Amino acid sequence: MIQAIIAYITSTQIWNSVFRHGVPRDRRTRVMAIMSNVFLHLHPVAIRKSGIRLSFTWCMGGLTFFLFLAEAISGVLLMFYYRPVPEYAYSDIVGLRAHVTLGLLREIHRWGAHAMIISIWLHMMRVFLSGSYKPPREFNWGVGVILLVLTMLLSFTGYLLPWDQLAIWAITVGSNMGKATPFLGMQGPLSDLPQLPGGVALVTVRSDAAYLLLAGTSVGENALMRFYVLHCIALPVVTAILIAIHFWRIRKDGGISGPM
Amino acid sequence: MIDSLIMLASGAPGKPLFSSPAIDSFKDVVNFWSQPQYSLPLFTILFVLMLVFYRKWSRPIPAGLILVGFSAIYFGSMAIDSNYSLILTKADNVPITIMLFGVGICLWTAFREAATNDKAIEEGKPIPYSDRDDKVLVWPDLVYIELICLVLASAALLFWSVGLPAPLEAPANPAGPPNPSKAPWYFLGLQEMLVYFDPWMAGVILPGMIVSGLIAMPYIDTNPKGNGYYTFKERPFAITTWLFGFIILWVVLIVFGTFLRGPNWNFFGPYEYWDALIQVPLTNINLSDYFWLYLFKSELPTNPFVREGIGIVLSGAWVLAFLTVPWWPLMVDNIPGIGKVSGFARKLFGQMGTIRFLILAFHLAIMAMMPLKMVLRWLFTLKYFIYLPEFNMNL
Ligand code: HEM
Numbered sequence: 001m002i003q004a005i006i007a008y009i010t011s012t013q014i015w016n017s018v019f020r021h022g023v024p025r026d027r028r029t030r031v032m033a034i035m036s037n038v039f040l041h042l043h044p045v046a047i048r049k050s051g052i053r054l055s056f057t058w059c060m061g062g063l064t065f066f067l068f069l070a071e072a073i074s075g076v077l078l079m080f081y082y083r084p085v086p087e088y089a090y091s092d093i094v095g096l097r098a099h100v101t102l103g104l105l106r107e108i109h110r111w112g113a114h115a116m117i118i119s120i121w122l123h124m125m126r127v128f129l130s131g132s133y134k135p136p137r138e139f140n141w142g143v144g145v146i147l148l149v150l151t152m153l154l155s156f157t158g159y160l161l162p163w164d165q166l167a168i169w170a171i172t173v174g175s176n177m178g179k180a181t182p183f184l185g186m187q188g189p190l191s192d193l194p195q196l197p198g199g200v201a202l203v204t205v206r207s208d209a210a211y212l213l214l215a216g217t218s219v220g221e222n223a224l225m226r227f228y229v230l231h232c233i234a235l236p237v238v239t240a241i242l243i244a245i246h247f248w249r250i251r252k253d254g255g256i257s258g259p260m
Numbered sequence: 261m262i263d264s265l266i267m268l269a270s271g272a273p274g275k276p277l278f279s280s281p282a283i284d285s286f287k288d289v290v291n292f293w294s295q296p297q298y299s300l301p302l303f304t305i306l307f308v309l310m311l312v313f314y315r316k317w318s319r320p321i322p323a324g325l326i327l328v329g330f331s332a333i334y335f336g337s338m339a340i341d342s343n344y345s346l347i348l349t350k351a352d353n354v355p356i357t358i359m360l361f362g363v364g365i366c367l368w369t370a371f372r373e374a375a376t377n378d379k380a381i382e383e384g385k386p387i388p389y390s391d392r393d394d395k396v397l398v399w400p401d402l403v404y405i406e407l408i409c410l411v412l413a414s415a416a417l418l419f420w421s422v423g424l425p426a427p428l429e430a431p432a433n434p435a436g437p438p439n440p441s442k443a444p445w446y447f448l449g450l451q452e453m454l455v456y457f458d459p460w461m462a463g464v465i466l467p468g469m470i471v472s473g474l475i476a477m478p479y480i481d482t483n484p485k486g487n488g489y490y491t492f493k494e495r496p497f498a499i500t501t502w503l504f505g506f507i508i509l510w511v512v513l514i515v516f517g518t519f520l521r522g523p524n525w526n527f528f529g530p531y532e533y534w535d536a537l538i539q540v541p542l543t544n545i546n547l548s549d550y551f552w553l554y555l556f557k558s559e560l561p562t563n564p565f566v567r568e569g570i571g572i573v574l575s576g577a578w579v580l581a582f583l584t585v586p587w588w589p590l591m592v593d594n595i596p597g598i599g600k601v602s603g604f605a606r607k608l609f610g611q612m613g614t615i616r617f618l619i620l621a622f623h624l625a626i627m628a629m630m631p632l633k634m635v636l637r638w639l640f641t642l643k644y645f646i647y648l649p650e651f652n653m654n655l
Contacts, residue, residue: 030399043398050389050489052402055369059409066413090431097425107421114355115417117446121359121506122366128502129370131486131495138478145474152446159444164429166352169441173451177463180652188460189653218434257488259377259390 042247044255051256056130060123064151065243067116071154072236074109081105082161084228086221089163113155120151132257140249143242150239157231160224168219171227175219178210185209277339287341291529294520297638300631303512304504310371311500314492315379318372327364334360341531347519351427354420356445356518363511373490387489439523439536448517449510455525456633458644458654465626470505473623477502480620482611501624509630544643547571564650571646575655578632582625583618 009015021032031045050056081100082092097103124144127133133141160171179185183194186208194202205217215222250256293299310317317323334357338345347353377387396402429438443451453462485494492499520527522534551570552560561567589605609617636642646655 024399027397030397033399034403040399040403043402045399046395046397047402048389048392049394049396052396052405053389054405055373056490058366058369059405060366062406062409063413066410067417070414070417086432093428104418104421107424107426108417110426111355111420111424112417114445115358115420118355118359118362122362125363125366125506126370129374129499130488130490132488133478134481134484134487135478141478142475145471148474149471155446156444162428163432165432165436165438166427166429168432168434169437170443172437173441173443174447177450177459180459181464182460182653185460185464187652188464189648189651191652220434258392259387259489260392260487 042251044251047255048258050258056126057256058122058126060119060126063119064116064123067112067119068239068243070112071109071116072240074105074112075232075236077105078109079232084161084224086163086224089161089224093162093164109158113158116151117155120148124148130257134257137249137253137257140246140253143246143249147239147242147246150235150242154231154235154239157227157235160219160227161231163224171223172219175210175213175223178213179208181209276342276345279340283340287529287531291532294529295527296516296634300508300512300634304508307504307508310367311492311496311503314371315375318368318375323368323372327368330364337530343533344530347530351424352445353518354424356515359511360515363507370490371492374492377489377491378493381491381493390489440521440525442517442521445514445518448521449513452513452517452521453630456630456637460652461655466630469623469626473627476619476623480612480616482616501627505627509627544637544641546644546647547574547642548647550640550642564648568646568648571644571655575645578629579622579625582621582628586617586621 010019020036021029024030024033034040034043034045078096081096083089093106096106127141127144156171156174160167180188182189183191184203185191186203186205188209191203191208192201196202205211211217213223213226214220215226293302317326335348338348348357380387442448450462450467453466456462457466481495481498483495483498485491486498519530522528523536523538524540526538526540528534548560548567548571552558552567565572586605586608589602590609592602612620633642633645644654646653648654
């Protein structure tokens, strides 16, 4: 009976338009399963044994990618409930716990972000210790370093959004460093060198590197809006594009590295 | 939930499960030796031992014992001290614990594989899994691993999220900074560097050079060996330098910044109460003061460049030494009685070329300046090598 139903379903035009091959049970259908699926075809169809061992990759690259996706999904859901202005930001966060059913979104998003920082460091450590940055993978290591910076910036910009004491003062400590940028920060070395003819200082409290970051002289509503846009749009988009390049290059560089 | 479990395990807040005079003196000893000037050298010694004896400790039994022993002290300390359990169980500090165990376990698997591979290399046997044609199909072998990882990771993240509410402090108050004000934990290594360097170094130059050094690394490291497998023997210099940067100068400093830095960024031992009233007098002295006031017993010169001349010359010499010392053997080839000393240098430059070498040496010089300045601070309360407030440039 069940057999007959399954046989019927898998013989319909709808089924066959979606799945172009049988159940992956033999070599041919298994290869087809990877090749005919847009997500799975990120993989090659066959892979060296050295590369799929957990003791080799620690699954850390994959885990980082998983956490990035988890952050993207929970982040979009958080955007439904959050308004990035000082009047509402904090109370929206409070409300998230009080009013939203199964209010785990913020927890998932926050702990996922911390976990992603840890997993990306461990991923970098494994790539380093297994010498997988060596030719021909130099460029992909470079892409990875940019991803590392982006991940930390994503986390940093997100830190401000709850608009509590922890948030604004952590960001104050961080962005104070911007004030000390050589040439470009008010309190940085040689910041009075950039001048217009006639001795008009270019780098002032209202035009230095920290001002660019905060859109103000201290962490205020403009900074909140700026961080929000960076956090929810600019940085994730760039990160997603770079992850695509990263994965593409893994394939083009000959797949996961292994001993010769 | 986890919070309350930990509370139960460690007794009510404010009162540890166990206390006795013996435990108290143990705590005093640990608190004393945790001060950076003692513990950082200690960690460095441990780090060197880890590299030297990687074949011994990476075997399952010693590694297991280390893991159990470390966990016992790390978590067991909650039972003897309430300040410690307060720090350890703070929601935002939980990632530090996960990071510590993650780094430890990953290092272990890496060195365990390195030990196996290095043994094979020494015996002239092929490294395990070096057959290029030894392949498996991605479906099912890899896809299933990925699926299992996905399920486990989702479960872990959900468990963490159910058990530990995300913290939320009082609403932002631009007029009332908390004490201490800390950057997010993953930047605390840099904030710890602020103790020794001005913000333009700790916040801009050092992180900038970490990034530029990382990107340059694959182009600088011309050693063709160790590509695609764990080894220590074939690339001891690269691994020692990189891991020193990551473990000691990054991870350990983060632990300091989160666990051991309290109000006013004062240092507190792991079992110490974070007393906001403690004032530590700032007694640090600039190199130029040492030079003019103490050595020459004269006044400080008015011209800032003369005043700071000694610091400028010495800092320049430090960088220059890194850039040039490896070249010297090339110039004094064939020392009478010793013979050729240039063999290593010739090999180095033959392999690397000038540009690669200079980029490497410059990054190493700046990296080495971090421990250098720390040691000088601890030994001589040195404040700045170069003190040029006229240009906001203090080093
Ligand atoms: C959002 C961040 C990142 C994601 C999602 C990601 C993902 C991945 C994945 C899934 C792999 C396959 C092998 C593995 O899991 O180890 C991989 C390989 C690789 N990653 Fe990443 N990665 C990220 C960041 C980085 C960083 C920070 C670096 C280095 C600084 C890096 C360098 C590399 C290199 C060189 C490979 C090739 C390794 C080999 O062939 O053995 N990646 N990455």
